[in-house]
Amino acid sequence: MNNISIQTTNEYCATGGGISRSSFKGQTLQESPDLGEKVRELFDGSGVQLSTKNVTFARRETVFLEDDKADCFYEITSGTMCVFMAMADGRRQIVRFASKGDIVGLTLLDRYELSVETITRSTAVRIRLTDLIEKLTMSPQLAKNLLTYVSEELIDAHQKMLIIGRKTATERVATFLWAMAQNGQRAGWREGQIRLAMSRSDIADFLGLTTETVSRAITHLRQVGIISCVGAGRVFLKDAESLKELALGFEA
Amino acid sequence: MNNISIQTTNEYCATGGGISRSSFKGQTLQESPDLGEKVRELFDGSGVQLSTKNVTFARRETVFLEDDKADCFYEITSGTMCVFMAMADGRRQIVRFASKGDIVGLTLLDRYELSVETITRSTAVRIRLTDLIEKLTMSPQLAKNLLTYVSEELIDAHQKMLIIGRKTATERVATFLWAMAQNGQRAGWREGQIRLAMSRSDIADFLGLTTETVSRAITHLRQVGIISCVGAGRVFLKDAESLKELALGFEA
DNA sequence: CGGGCATTTGAAATACATCAATGGGCGTGG
DNA sequence: CCACGCCCATTGATGTATTTCAAATGCCCG
DSSP, X not given: OOOOEXXXXXXXXXXXXXXXXXXXXXXXXOOOSSTTHHHHHHHTTSOOEEEEEEEEEOTTOEEEOTTSBOXXXXXXXXXXXXXXXXXXXXXXXXXXXXXXXOEEOOOSSSBOSSEEEESSXXXXXXXXXXXXXXXXXXXXXXXXXXXXXXXXXXXXXXXXXXXXXXXXXXHHHHHHHHHHHHHHHHTTOOTTEEEOOSOHHHHHHHHTSOHHHHHHHHHHHHHTTSEEEETTTEEEESOHHHHHHHXXXXXX | OOOOEEEEEEEEOOOTTSOOOOOOOOOOOOOOXXXXXXXXXXXXXXXXXXXXXXXXXXXXOEEEOTTSBOOEEEEEEESEEEEEEEOTTSOEEEEEEEETTOEEOOOSSSBOSSXXXXXXXXXXXXXXOTTHHHHHHHOHHHHHHHHHHHHHHHHHHHHHHHHHHHOOHHHHHHHHHHHHHHHHHHTTOOTTEXXXXXXXXXXXXXXXXXXXXXXXXXXXXXXXXXXXXXXTTEEEESOHHHHHHHHHTOOO
């Protein structure tokens, strides 16, 4: 069953760090590569009409900011983004990293409650949020799918609170690497292979630490033989069991 | 519009700290005081049949534990509970405090992903989770309401991450007191009046700190004249503006 | 191959945790 | 109703994990 209507257009967003706005090049190519797999899942069986566009973002570009008018959401098709909340003085907490298949910007409110920016050059499918709430009332299936989606995010969020609030620096980094290894496996990478697209500073903002502390924790894990690194972005998991124990807090 | 069917029975849960199970005293009183206001909101217009029971929990009693089979959820009618996640070695992170009108235990999964215990003696309306997922498909209104509810929780969770991950001890306590003051106002208390039903240790587990640090932060806020206290549980907000600035991180 | 940014590493500072002891409030029981 | 005892909160002293400041190295990309 796949009765979603999809109109697709391509668009290049090069807004130089500002908020991405349509550049309306008039292209209306009817492509549909691997675009919107997750969105298909969510909207499948709903009978809802979706108008989508393929968009591209440069590295370290803002996708949208907290309190911006929420007009679109995105399913990432390539690259990595981070979803974060910031304080007036610049301190920020990254709530999650998002990559292929993940959705960002999906909200019921009329303004985004979080900011999103790219870490690497990224592509995404952009979908209008227009009347999402009305659509919900019309399609129980859609509402149910979205509820499942948000519920999963909530469980994730709760676990992250425990990580940030109650774990030591090494435990936090171990937990993070463990999760990244799991991600990798789901994406079909070689066992134990971890690719970190984000900087140490991003990881720090994700774990509630500083760049230096993250670096030291990784160095420590390397010295005790749990991981090995080649460059900053390529990590190999040598002792998965110990990493997991550390992550869970068993005083390794 | 109020077409919910409600069957009500009363029950006293005195399971001495263990997991609460039905004691089935056979009482089937058709009362309906202020029970389930929030639940009414959620299920109103859904046409869904609900079987509810009034239950009572002693102080510091477990309502349910993470990984317990999820059979019921609760709307609190009086008292205060805490919702938390725990690590094997006892470290715990309180995810939220819940009091009158709040719902705990609402999940789509078949096991709870969080634990709940009471802080004070509490009463609640207990509602079966049976076939919640099926009910969703049948009622778009219900699915939509639940989605809104979970979305609000998610926003809350994100804000809490920022608090725990990026704020100093004093800022965290200030943020907490600020939120409690807001709660109080919504509940119709006198301006600036704050009642803390939870212990310092609970607050610590909520903010990712220790009892002593929370105590010191509160003492500090008292010394600089932002709050005043009578006993540990009664706080009065003397300088709301400064508290808010501290909470938001403006280097007060 | 070179420039510049990110990472790593080191040393010093500090915020928070831990350990320890006292005091106070509340509930319980007489 | 009062007194007792216990638990919780507070306060102090010390320890330590993490931050901050600073510098050197390394690596990626043009």
